[in-house]
Amino acid sequence: MGWVGALGRRFNAIVWQPELERLHGPRRWALVAVRILLTLIEDFRNGEITMRAMGLVYTTLVSLVPLLALAFSLLKAFGVDNALRPVLQRFLSPLGAGSGQIIDKIVDFVQNVQVGVLGAIGMVTLIYSVVSLIQKVEAGCNYIWHVRKPRSIGRRVTEYISVLVAGPLVILAAASMTATVSSNSTVGWLTSIEPFGAALYLAGRILPYVLYGIGFTVLFKFIPNTRVWLLPALGGGAFAGVLWQTASLGFAWFAHNAGNVNAIYSSFAILILLLIWLYVSWMILLLGCRVAFLLQHTERLTRGDYPPRLGAAERERLALLITTLVADRFMRGGMPWTTSALARTLRAAPDHIQDIADQLVTGGIFIEAGELGTTLLPRRDIAEVRLARVVEIVRAGDPSARAQPRDTNAARAIDTLIGKIEQAGQSVYRDRSLRDMALQLHAESESVDGKLADSA
Template identity: 35%
Template sequence: MDKTLNQFVANYLWSEKVADYSAPRRKLIHLLRYVYVVLDDLAKGELTLRAMSLVYTTLLSLVPMMAVSFSVLKAFGMHNKQLQPIMLQFLAPMGAQGVEITDKIIGFIDNVKIGVLGTFGVALLFYTAISLIQKVEATFNYIWRLDQHRSIGRRFADYGSVMLIGPLLVFSAIGLSASVLSGSFVQAISHQLPFMQYLITFATEAAPYLMIIAAFSFFYMFIPNTRVTVRAGLIAGVVSGFLFQSLGWGFGSVVVSASGSGTYAIYSGFAILILFMMWMYISWLILLVGSSVAFYVQHPEYVAPTRRSGDLSIKQREALALQIMGVIAERHYKSRKPFSASDFVLRLRVQIQGVTKVLRALKEAGLITENSEEPARYLPNAPLEKTSLKQVIDAVRSEGNASMLGLGTPRRPVHGVAAVTKAIDDALDAALAATSVRDMAIEDDGSALDGAEAGKNN
């Protein structure tokens, strides 16, 4: 995005005059802010690069993943030909070429005989299939500013259940909805009540769109390694579903016009592969844009022309570290459930990147630890009455500095710098060394903590 235009749009959308606008205009400005930050992410190019990478991974993983998934359906008496309607719906924008690609993919899946692959072959098949979802998770975690990924065990458990049970649930839902709509009871009611016929027709036509929205929403709530609210997932699912249908219609029009031109004849047999890769790229880009929408809906503090990098000054990190330790102490003494990183974000109204950096620094310093839950929750790792505020400050002041900057002994040190830094440390030590995290927490909410401790002693 051009810097001048970018600055003009940002100044307009975040102008102080917005507060004086009418309510409908303020809502429109609020919506345009979300559009701006998503388009700004696209303009930076990271999402497009990751979408291209996912296209390549898809070409390698599509058939193995579908073979693993639908091998379960065969055990329930379903045939791969029943995949055809879903594949055709996804590749509908490609027109006749979509039908040909669908037939080839189903043919490949039919030729995969899991029973004759052996242990190594089956393991390789599962790894190839899981690698695609793993790469999608890494991309979603990047969008959500998450440094911590799922553990290997949890990846196999989560991804394996999706690949094995997911298709069965999808086909069961499709079959159940078809049975309900065509059942004798529903048909009898539709004959008695004419408007029911219109309702059934609407439900039948709307079902594919609703399933697309449901699929997108499921991805947005399941794949990121954090808790995604239903509201954020559904809003992103609706946006992605609208983009998928709209861009699918536009892509289909381009394919139809290109089929009758000389361009299609030049590429000959390669045209189908090129069109398939183009549509896969558009589809992945839509999925990533929707994930970005879900992130901004859940974290509106990032919807701003600035403050979006998550970088904190040393002073901000110190204040945030004290806040986090205070919250941990408060919940520890009140015997309440520990907070996760997302809980700290909601409580302290700060960006997730800053929270994860401070939590990592406190953990490396041995002041806190995390439990085995997913997502992890944070507990004291040392007695809070023996943990001084100076230790908390030191943890975030020194975290990563030496390794990041590669500081060594200066060749010609400036005289007086060492004395100044020592004076700063001595002043902090004198002011904070005698005050523990428990003292800070009690001063903040003394009566509640005293009551909680009295309850523990009784």
């Protein structure tokens, strides 16, 4: 079977060895698509995304009735509470004929929930159940996007309430549009005329993919607590929309032919199918969010571990680069640097930039600002911050992790050597501040601009 190994090596050479930055056009995007597919398979095998999807299934079961109760109350206020059943029928249609039983039970539960008479404790519990579901979805997307700082409490309250208010209105608008188009006499007349009939039939088949793609795009654009570009969100939304509609058709066929499941679980079979469909739905949402992330961060589409291991010398170099750029921008009164902008400018892994930024914030060099991404600002006068202090902060670790060798003679010898090395570094860094580095950067920039002007 040597040819299998040779084929695998050839495949890896084609897919993983070329650098994406050097490629353009169709070949680049073909490689990106293949690498994303392989990365999703690896993510599925690792199990983190699948565990989060399982957690969302549990949260959905707990929060479904409270969520629909609030939505039902809002829809009832607009006089369109009958729109709830068609939405449930559309979402649960892959479960087959048995979905009607679940829909009837859910609607009965929702109609029996009297939001106005729950009292303060009941109302808080109801809202908490709903918010926990939205918060868990946000946490899953933030994990995929490597967002370390969730939304603030104020933003959570306002934005979650906006979702709860806007959601029923969007459902109402979609239901109204669908009913209007279906009952329109002009549409019915055009359907009887070819080729308009075939075109409308084809459009009706494609329309669900488009609508689901738009819905997922909006989710991937706004749920992560970071700045998501439109094109990556659109790519992830298209992937999730096509996958969800295709999965719903496939699951409907599976539910129709699941004789073994019905034989084993009897009357509980429909509940088992519901759990499986919820799991599939959440997996599609998380995988689509992952696609959007990979499209925006194509540097992560590598075969090895990401981010690559960073040496001590390179960490110090990055820290000095970051502090110099931040000080220069602050001194000139420009727009403050964000960690994502620093990663793009320095062509460094965002994880490395964020780790070093966290150390510098903890060490008192910078303060963090901003909700969407981390913005870095000097904590005190840049003329008072010495480079030696920056290097000291980046080198520092947990004191409890310091090795305590049994051979004290060897320890003393090494400590003496390290002390001499640090003294040599201090002689270089001691009198240089961040302001000095910013002035040097400014002077070198003017020198380069002058040379370019002379050559022109």
